[in-house]
Amino acid sequence: MARHAQCECGSFQMVVDGEPVFWGLCSCLSCQRRSGSIVGAAALFSKDGVSVVSGQYKTFVRTGDTGGKLHQRFCPECGTTLSWDPDYVPGFRVVAIGWFADPTFPTPQVAQYERSRHPWFTLPKDLPTFQADASPDEISAVLTKC
Ligand SMILES: [Zn+2]
Numbered sequence: 001m002a003r004h005a006q007c008e009c010g011s012f013q014m015v016v017d018g019e020p021v022f023w024g025l026c027s028c029l030s031c032q033r034r035s036g037s038i039v040g041a042a043a044l045f046s047k048d049g050v051s052v053v054s055g056q057y058k059t060f061v062r063t064g065d066t067g068g069k070l071h072q073r074f075c076p077e078c079g080t081t082l083s084w085d086p087d088y089v090p091g092f093r094v095v096a097i098g099w100f101a102d103p104t105f106p107t108p109q110v111a112q113y114e115r116s117r118h119p120w121f122t123l124p125k126d127l128p129t130f131q132a133d134a135s136p137d138e139i140s141a142v143l144t145k146c
């Protein structure tokens with residue numbers, strides 16, 4: 001399934017083909033600052049399926065809590081962060097879910113950074129949670145139970 005995604009002003013657009021490897025919520029303080037919201041919502045896709053169809057972007061590189069670099073792409077016109085490449089998961093690209101503007105997007109599979117979640121923001125019942133980043137092994141264990 002191909003999904004269309006665009007920044008708020010519409011100048012930067014991408015097509016994302018295929019289903020996400022997994023997707024989840026993140027309450028880390030960087031996701032809160034990046035998104036301007038209280039939680040980040042993002043999906044991991046195979047990099048081959050994500051292509052730019054129009055517009056320009058700038059890249060901001062930040063270092064994650066575990067020392068890896070994230071290369072975050074944002075629209076220079078409206079500032080929307082659209083996607084990012086974590087260098088510790090080569091071959092995959094993370095796409096911000098809000099960018100699809102699709103309320104029918106599936107329910108998340110994990111929630112990370114419980115330690116900085118706003119306490120009034122409640123999660124779907126039975127959603128697996130992690131106090132900080134989930135390791136690839138922990139994510140795999142969650143996915144095999146789905
Ligand atoms: Zn834009």
Ligand SMILES: [Zn+2]
Nearest residue numbers: 026028031040
């Ligand atoms: Zn985060």
